[in-house]
Amino acid sequence: MNHSSNSPTVYIPRDTTALSLGADKVASQLHSQQPDINIVRNGSRGLFWLEPMIEVTTPLGRVAYGPVQPEDVASLLANDFLQGDSSHPLYLGLTEEIPYLAQQQRVTFARVGITNPVSLADYRAYGGLVGLQKALTLTPQTIVDEVKTSGLRGRGGAAFPTGIKWQTVLNAPSNKKYIVCNADEGDSGTFADRMLMEGDPYCLIEGMIIAGLAVGADQGYIYLREEYPVAHQILNEAIATAESENILGDNVLGSGKAFNLQVRLGAGAYICGEETSLLESLEGKRGMVRAKPPLPAIVGLFGQPTIVNNVISLASVPDIMANGAEQYQEFGTGRSRGTLPFQLAGNIKQGGLVELAFGATLKTLLEDFGGGTRSGKPMRTVQIGGPLGAYLPEHLWDTPLDYEAFLAIGAGVGHGGIVAFDNSVNLSQQARFSMEFCTIESCGKCTPCRIGSTRGVEVIDRITNNEQREENLELLEELCDTMVHGSLCAMGGMTPIPVTSALKHFPEDFSPAEGANSSSQQQGAEHA
Numbered sequence: 380m381n382h383s384s385n386s387p388t389v390y391i392p393r394d395t396t397a398l399s400l401g402a403d404k405v406a407s408q409l410h411s412q413q414p415d416i417n418i419v420r421n422g423s424r425g426l427f428w429l430e431p432m433i434e435v436t437t438p439l440g441r442v443a444y445g446p447v448q449p450e451d452v453a454s455l456l457a458n459d460f461l462q463g464d465s466s467h468p469l470y471l472g473l474t475e476e477i478p479y480l481a482q483q484q485r486v487t488f489a490r491v492g493i494t495n496p497v498s499l500a501d502y503r504a505y506g507g508l509v510g511l512q513k514a515l516t517l518t519p520q521t522i523v524d525e526v527k528t529s530g531l532r533g534r535g536g537a538a539f540p541t542g543i544k545w546q547t548v549l550n551a552p553s554n555k556k557y558i559v560c561n562a563d564e565g566d567s568g569t570f571a572d573r574m575l576m577e578g579d580p581y582c583l584i585e586g587m588i589i590a591g592l593a594v595g596a597d598q599g600y601i602y603l604r605e606e607y608p609v610a611h612q613i614l615n616e617a618i619a620t621a622e623s624e625n626i627l628g629d630n631v632l633g634s635g636k637a638f639n640l641q642v643r644l645g646a647g648a649y650i651c652g653e654e655t656s657l658l659e660s661l662e663g664k665r666g667m668v669r670a671k672p673p674l675p676a677i678v679g680l681f682g683q684p685t686i687v688n689n690v691i692s693l694a695s696v697p698d699i700m701a702n703g704a705e706q707y708q709e710f711g712t713g714r715s716r717g718t719l720p721f722q723l724a725g726n727i728k729q730g731g732l733v734e735l736a737f738g739a740t741l742k743t744l745l746e747d748f749g750g751g752t753r754s755g756k757p758m759r760t761v762q763i764g765g766p767l768g769a770y771l772p773e774h775l776w777d778t779p780l781d782y783e784a785f786l787a788i789g790a791g792v793g794h795g796g797i798v799a800f801d802n803s804v805n806l807s808q809q810a811r812f813s814m815e816f817c818t819i820e821s822c823g824k825c826t827p828c829r830i831g832s833t834r835g836v837e838v839i840d841r842i843t844n845n846e847q848r849e850e851n852l853e854l855l856e857e858l859c860d861t862m863v864h865g866s867l868c869a870m871g872g873m874t875p876i877p878v879t880s881a882l883k884h885f886p887e888d889f890s891p892a893e894g895a896n897s898s899s900q901q902q903g904a905e906h907a
Contacts, residue, residue: 386415387461390434393420394577395609401448402431408449412456422578424492425732426479434474437463443471479748484710485734486718487695491578497616499624502581510700514589515634522593523549528704530716535561535689536793538782544686547676548594551684556596558587559680559687562603563645563652566765568724569796572690574732576610580617586693588631588638589700590686597637602657605644614642649820653868654687656822667822668868691720712738715781725798726752741776745799756801764793766816767873769880770806789880806885811839813877821870828871831862842889
């Protein structure tokens with residue numbers, strides 16, 4: 380694309396969502412009709428129902444139009460959209476004033492959608508590398524203390540305090556340590572990791588370098604799911620540039636300290652999102668969980684002390700270092716500090732990413748941001764925290780979104796993925812789906828997970844077929860209890876959560892004779 384300082388600049392996202400909706404064709408059409416325009420391929424702002432959402436720079440700020448299809452380009456040019464004209468039907472106004480964006484508290488995603496993801500100049504211009512430059516002046520213990528003070532907890536789902544994990548690796552005696560980024564984003568309805576990697580890859584790279592400085596590691600790996608080819612390409616472009624600019628390599632920003640980084644692709648197994656299974660896969664073995672202890676922080680990748688953190692956990696660190704732990708602490712509630720990028724998916728009118736401080740409610744996200752169901756029918760339940768998260772009825776949607784409050788209602792915040800369902804959903808089939816998901820994705824190492832999930836599918840089938848209903852309901856509860864307390868990792872231990880929540884909150888769906896939705900059993904699987 381042409382670049383001229385005197386030409387109008389138009390931003391067209393190049394992330395997976397926008398590309399799947401025709402962003403490349405829009406860019407090509409615009410370039411063919413107006414070759415002198417500067418076209419910048421940015422990341423998505425996360426307003427997916429408006430993608431491809433294109434923006435044009437004006438003296439008042441960036442003006443958005445969307446969703447734009449290739450056939451809209453001619454009329455946009457005719458309506459003088461390059462000057463921000465408001466007469467076109469796809470005109471959305473100043474991007475920053477769109478309520479879906481304006482009401483967010485973007486910290487980790489502050490640059491996503493604004494910059495060219497692979498432009499290091501853009502990254503620096505919007506505050507990038509300030510945290511790393513500061514970290515290079517500090518001792519490892521001071522960096523770890525700053526992360527502890529921030530209150531940052533793992534954003535991958537377990538919510539373990541990040542600073543404590545880093546302290547364990549720092550204290551572990553070894554000449555070789557590793558930083559591993561878990562980018563195997565496998566939960567249903569989640570895409571925050573992908574959006575961050577595709578929209579602001581240097582933020583993750585910077586966070587991993589800081590982690591390396593904190594614990595004495597000079598090698599990092601990003602374990603990326605194979606289904607993310609666009610993220611793979613953008614990460615590799617960013618890593619190559621970072622290496623050429625001495626941000627990665629043997630002399631990080633001229634400090635004499637080394638940190639190298641590579642991307643490794645997973646083969647699509649859900650269990651490889653579990654940290655020990657991920658490490659096995661990274662070592663070239665079959666992805667099966669390891670018994671703990673020892674913790675990966677003590678005996679991790681290739682037997683060495685290893686930090687395994689999620690994408691968003693690591694990408695939160697540059698801001699903490701640049702602006703101070705106290706500022707990060709100001710966001711959130713209780714022991715849940717900072718912000719979390721919530722992802723709205725499923726049967727939702729306005730799906731996308733919403734970054735807010737902990738303490739907001741599901742109702743706010745579903746109604747104020749999501750705008751209700753896409754089908755227009757009443758919303759019946761939401762599942763939060765991936766395929767092994769709880770199904771929550773409406774009377775719990777006012778619960779503040781923080782780790783402890785959700786634990787108290789038998790749920791988890793997880794990775795912040797929220798999947799909405801309207802009143803056509805059948806929860807007994809959703810419960811069955813959870814068990815069946817486990818039978819497919821279990822690594823098979825422990826009996827409660829491998830066999831328990833198989834028996835779980837059979838028991839739920841007998842219940843919904845009204846075969847010895849009471850006995851099988853009791854058996855299902857005992858089976859779930861065994862899986863929770865006997866499984867080797869969270870996969871088997873969490874599989875009962877959607878099952879028990881469905882039983883508790885929607886018992887009518889487990890009775891064919893009484894269930895309001897019993898005639899639509901197949902719909903449950905379709906929603907999954």
